[in-house]
Amino acid sequence: MRLLTQIKRSAVSLLLAVGLVVPAFSMPAYAVAPNLVSNGDFETAASGGPQPANWFQDSWGTNTPAFSYLSEGHGGTHAIRTTITNYQDGDAKWLFNAVTITPTQTYTYSDWYRADTTTNLWARVEMQNGSVQYQWLKSFATATTWTQASANFTAPAGSARVSIFHVINNNGQLDIDDVNLTQQMTCTPPAVNGLANGDFEQACSDSPTTPAGWQSQTYGPDPVTYSYSTDAHSGSRAASMTTSSENDEAGWTTTIQSPASNQRYALSFWQKGSTYLYTYLTFNLADGTSKDLSLMSAPATLGAWSQYKDAFVTPAGTESIKVVIATSGLGNVTLDDVALLTLTNQTPADFTAGMVSITFDDGLASTYTKGTSVLAQYGFKATYYVNAGSLGSTGFMTATQLKSLAAAGHEIGSHLYHHSDMVQLDTATIMNELDGNKATLQQTLGTGYSINSFASPYGSYTSGDIDTVMQYQASHRTTDGEMNTKANLDPRQIHARLVTSSTTLAEVKAWIAEAKAAHAWLVLVYHGIAPAGSTDPAGELGFSVTPTQFKNQMSALKASGISVQTTTAALAALASQL
Ligand SMILES: [Zn+2]
Numbered sequence: 001m002r003l004l005t006q007i008k009r010s011a012v013s014l015l016l017a018v019g020l021v022v023p024a025f026s027m028p029a030y031a032v033a034p035n036l037v038s039n040g041d042f043e044t045a046a047s048g049g050p051q052p053a054n055w056f057q058d059s060w061g062t063n064t065p066a067f068s069y070l071s072e073g074h075g076g077t078h079a080i081r082t083t084i085t086n087y088q089d090g091d092a093k094w095l096f097n098a099v100t101i102t103p104t105q106t107y108t109y110s111d112w113y114r115a116d117t118t119t120n121l122w123a124r125v126e127m128q129n130g131s132v133q134y135q136w137l138k139s140f141a142t143a144t145t146w147t148q149a150s151a152n153f154t155a156p157a158g159s160a161r162v163s164i165f166h167v168i169n170n171n172g173q174l175d176i177d178d179v180n181l182t183q184q185m186t187c188t189p190p191a192v193n194g195l196a197n198g199d200f201e202q203a204c205s206d207s208p209t210t211p212a213g214w215q216s217q218t219y220g221p222d223p224v225t226y227s228y229s230t231d232a233h234s235g236s237r238a239a240s241m242t243t244s245s246e247n248d249e250a251g252w253t254t255t256i257q258s259p260a261s262n263q264r265y266a267l268s269f270w271q272k273g274s275t276y277l278y279t280y281l282t283f284n285l286a287d288g289t290s291k292d293l294s295l296m297s298a299p300a301t302l303g304a305w306s307q308y309k310d311a312f313v314t315p316a317g318t319e320s321i322k323v324v325i326a327t328s329g330l331g332n333v334t335l336d337d338v339a340l341l342t343l344t345n346q347t348p349a350d351f352t353a354g355m356v357s358i359t360f361d362d363g364l365a366s367t368y369t370k371g372t373s374v375l376a377q378y379g380f381k382a383t384y385y386v387n388a389g390s391l392g393s394t395g396f397m398t399a400t401q402l403k404s405l406a407a408a409g410h411e412i413g414s415h416l417y418h419h420s421d422m423v424q425l426d427t428a429t430i431m432n433e434l435d436g437n438k439a440t441l442q443q444t445l446g447t448g449y450s451i452n453s454f455a456s457p458y459g460s461y462t463s464g465d466i467d468t469v470m471q472y473q474a475s476h477r478t479t480d481g482e483m484n485t486k487a488n489l490d491p492r493q494i495h496a497r498l499v500t501s502s503t504t505l506a507e508v509k510a511w512i513a514e515a516k517a518a519h520a521w522l523v524l525v526y527h528g529i530a531p532a533g534s535t536d537p538a539g540e541l542g543f544s545v546t547p548t549q550f551k552n553q554m555s556a557l558k559a560s561g562i563s564v565q566t567t568t569a570a571l572a573a574l575a576s577q578l
Contacts, residue, residue, distance in 0.1 A: 033182040033207070036099040036107075040179035042078040045069070052080060054097050058165075061090010070175065074112035074146040079177035082168050091120075091169035098126055098161035099181065109164045110150035111179040115142050117172030123153050126161040137164070146177070152184070189213035193339035195256050195323075200237045200336060203228065211239050213254055217324060220248020233270040233305050233336035240334035243275070243327065251326025252335060261318045264345050264487065268309040269338040272301045275329030276467040279310065282324075286317040296490050297463035299470060300331065311343060313487055329464055351486050351577055354515035355563045357523045357570050358382040358554075359477065359496065361415060361455055363390055368401045370529040370547045376408070378558040383567040385455035385477070387415040388440035399444045406445050411566035413453030414438055414473060421458050422465040430465060434472040453477065453567045455496075455525075466492050475571055477523060483514070484521040489578065491571055496523035499553065500543050501532065508553045512560045521570055526550070 039054040046053040050069050059065040064086040073079035080094045101107065109121065121137040138151040153164060164181060168174040187204030189197035189212035196213030204212045209228050216226040225242040232238040241250045259265070271277055278297035284290050295310040314321065327333050358375070360367045363386035375382055384405060390396040397405075406412050416422065417437040422430050438451045452474040456465070459479030469476050475491040482488070482495035497511060508524075515522035528544035545553070557564060565573060 033184075036181045036183070037096050037179050040096070040111075040181075041076050042069070042073065042080055042177060043076045045078075052078065052094075055080065056095045056097075057082075057092075058095050059090060059092035062086075062088035063090050063092065065092035067092075067094065074177035076177075079175050081173060081175045083173045084168050084171055087169075087171045091167040093165040093167040094176065095124075095163050095165050096179065098124070098163040101155040101159055101162050102183070103155050103157050103159050106152055106154045106184045107162075107181055108150060108152050108184055109137070109179075109181050110148055111166055112146045112177045113140065113143060113149050113166060113175060114146055115140070115168065115172065115174040116144075117142055117168065117170040117174075119174050120167050120169060121149065121151050122165055122167055124163045124165065125156060125159050127156075128158050128160045133159075140166075187212050193337065194342070195338060195340045196254055198338040198340070199235050200228075200232070200239050200338075201235045203237075211237065211252075214239060214252050215254070216241070217251050217253045217326065218249065222246075222248040222250075224248075224250040226250075226252070229334050231334060233272075235336075238334050238336035240273075240332060241327065242332040243330055246330045247328055249326045249328045251324050253322060253324045253326075254338075256321040256323060256340060257319075259314055259318055259321055259340075260342070261314050261316050262345070264311060264313045264343040266309055266311045266341040266343055267295065267323065267339070268307060268341065269325065270305050270307050270336045271298065271325075271333055272303060272305045273327075273331060273333030274302065275300050275327050275331030275333060276464050277308070277325060277327050277333055278463040279308070279323070279325050281312060282322040283315050283318045284320045284322065285315065286319055291315055294463075296492055297466060299467035300329070305336075310490075311487060313345075351519040351521070351574055353563060354512075354517070354519050355521045355565055355570050355573065356512060356515060356557060357521070357565055357567050358526065358557075359413075359455065359523060359567060360384045360526045361457075362419065362527055363387060363397045363402070363415070364528045365395055365397050365401070366528040366530045366544070367526065368397050368405065371526075371550060372405070372408070374551050374554050375410075378554050378564075380554065380557070380564045381409050381411065381566050381569070383411040383413050383453055385413045385415040385453065386437075386441060387417060387419040387457070388437045388444075389417040390419070391440070391444070402441075402444055406449060411453060411568055412441060412445060412449070412451065413455065413477075413567065414441065414451050415455055416457050419457045421460045422456055422469075423460050423462055427464070427468055430468050431471075434469065438472060455479075475567060477525075477567060479525055483511075483518070484523065484574070485518065486574075486578065489521070489574055491575075494523060494567065494571075496525050498525045498543070499545060500527075501545055501549070503545070503549075505549070505552050505556060509556050509560075512557060512562055516560060516562050521574060523567065523570075 042052040044053045057067040063084050066083040068081045070079040082092050120139045123135040125133040140149045189202045192198040200211040202212045218224045222245045227240050229238045229240040239252050243250045279295040281293045298308045414437045416433040454473035455477040477494040484495050529550045530544040
C-alpha cells in the first residue's frame with residue numbers, strides 16, 4: 001500500500017482543471033435576443049428563382065448594378081453579392097423585408113462582408129404616419145477577407161419598421177453574409193439584496209423566460225436544462241438547472257459591478273436540490289487581470305431549502321466580480337434569494353489568539369512508539385487520522401495502541417479504510433470506505449466514541465467528495481499548505497501544512513510565530529516518526545520526520561506558548577468566535 005501524501009491537490013485546482021475545457025467564448029448575457037432578420041444567413045432560397053428568401057434587390061442613380069446569390073459564404077453555403085460598374089451616382093444593395101421596431105429602443109445590426117471599395121450602412125425607417133426616413137449609420141473600409149461590420153440604430157419617436165442595408169456606392173463589389181439585427185437589452189434589473197435581481201423576481205420584457213441580470217453557463221457537452229422556476233424560496237421566481245450526467249458544469253452567473261476593494265463580503269443564497277453546488281468568483285481587476293476564488297461548496301439538500309453563506313475579501317483594484325453558482329453533479333438544483341452582504345472588515349488577527357493542531361495521518365506505529373511520550377512530556381493532545389484497514393499490520397498501530405491514545409485524550413479521526421484516492425472512486429465506494437472506517441474504529445474504541453474529523457488521503461478530493469465526507473464527519477482536513485484565519489475558516493476544508501524530513505526547525509518556528517502573530521490556526525500534518533533512511537513501511541521516506549526533529553519541533557511549540565488543541569477542540573474554540 002502506498003502511503004505517500006500528495007501535496008496541494010485541492011478542489012480549487014480541480015475547478016481550474018475544469019477550466020481547461022472552457023470555450024474561449026462563453027454565452028452572452030441572458031438568452032440571446034432573437035435575430036429580427038429572417039434568412040439573415042441566406043441559406044434559404046426563395047421559391048421560383050436563384051434568390052435568397054426575404055431579400056430584394058434595389059438600386060438608384062446612374063450606375064450599372066448586378067446582383068448575385070453566391071454558393072459560398074462566411075457561414076453556411078450562401079451569401080449575396082452586389083457589383084457596380086459605370087458608377088456616376090446613386091447606390092445598389094440587397095434589402096430585407098422591413099421589421100417591426102419599438103420607438104426609442106436601440107438595435108444592433110451586424111453582418112460579415114468582403115468589399116474591394118468603401119461601403120456604407122443605411123437605415124430605411126417607415127414611420128407610423130406612413131412617411132419614410134433614411135438614416136446613415138456608418139461606413140466600412142475595404143476588406144479582402146470576411147470581416148464583421150456592426151452599428152447601433154436607435155428607433156426614432158414615431159417609427160414603426162426598419163430595414164437596414166449595406167450599400168455599395170462606387171465601382172466595385174460587396175459580398176454580405178450572416179446579417180443580424182437584434183434589440184439591445186435595455187432592461188437593467190434593480191439591485192436586490194446587494195446585487196442585480198438577487199431574488200430572481202425580475203424578468204426583462206424582451207426575455208421573459210430568463211431572470212434579468214443572470215445568465216446560464218455550461219462547460220462541457222452534457223445536456224443541461226435551465227429553467228426560470230416558479231418553485232421559489234420567497235416571492236414567485238427562482239432559477240434552476242438540471243443536468244442529466246455528471247462532470248461537466250452547469251450554473252447560473254451574474255456580475256457584480258463596482259464592488260469595494262479590500263472589502264469583506266458574504267455571499268449567501270438559498271438552494272435546494274438533489275446534487276451538490278459550488279460557488280466561485282472571478283475578480284476582474286483594474287489592471288486587466290483577474291483572480292479566481294473558490295468559495296465553499298454545499299451538499300445536496302434532498303429537496304429542502306437550505307441557506308448557503310460564505311465570506312470573502314475583494315482584492316485591491318477590483319472592478320467587478322463574476323459570481324458562478326454551479327454544479328457538476330447529476331440532478332437538479334434551484335437557487336433563490338442570492339445576496340451580497342457587506343461585512344465589517346476584519347483582519348486575520350481577528351481570532352482572539354493563534355492556535356496549533358498536531359495531526360498524524362495513516363495510523364503509523366512509529367507515531368505511537370516514538371511520538372506519544374514526547375507529546376505527553378509537553379502536555380499536547382494530537383489528532384490521529386487512521387485508515388482502519390491497516391490497523392495491526394506491520395508498521396501500523398495496533399488496536400490496543402489506538403485505544404490507549406484515545407484513553408490519553410488524543411483525538412482519533414478518520415482516513416479512508418483502504419487509504420484510497422477519493423477522486424478515483426465513485427460516490428458509493430467512498431461512502432463504503434467512510435462508513436467502514438468509522439465502524440471499524442468504533443469497534444476498537446467503543447460505539448460511544450465519536451469520530452468527528454476526517455483527512456482526505458493524498459489531500460485529494462473534489463467538492464462533491466467533500467459533500468460525501470460531510471455526511472459522515474464534522475470536518476475535513478486538507479494538505480493545502482495554508483493556515484486557517486477568520487476570513488477563510490471552513491470545516492469542510494481545514495487548511496493544513498505538511499511537516500516532512502526536509503522541513504527545518506527554523507521553518508516550523510517561523511510558522512508558529514506567524515500563527516501567533518496573525519492569530520491564525522496552524523494545522524501541522526505528520527506521517528511517521530522514523531530514523532532517516534528507514535525501510536520500515538511506516539518510514540514513508542521523505543514524509544517521516546526523525547525522532548530528533550519531532551522532539552525539537554514539539555519543544556519549539558511548547559516554548560512559543562501558543563495554544564495546542566486537537567482538530568475538533570480547535571474548531572469548537574474558533575467557531576465560537578465567528
Ligand atoms: Zn494518508
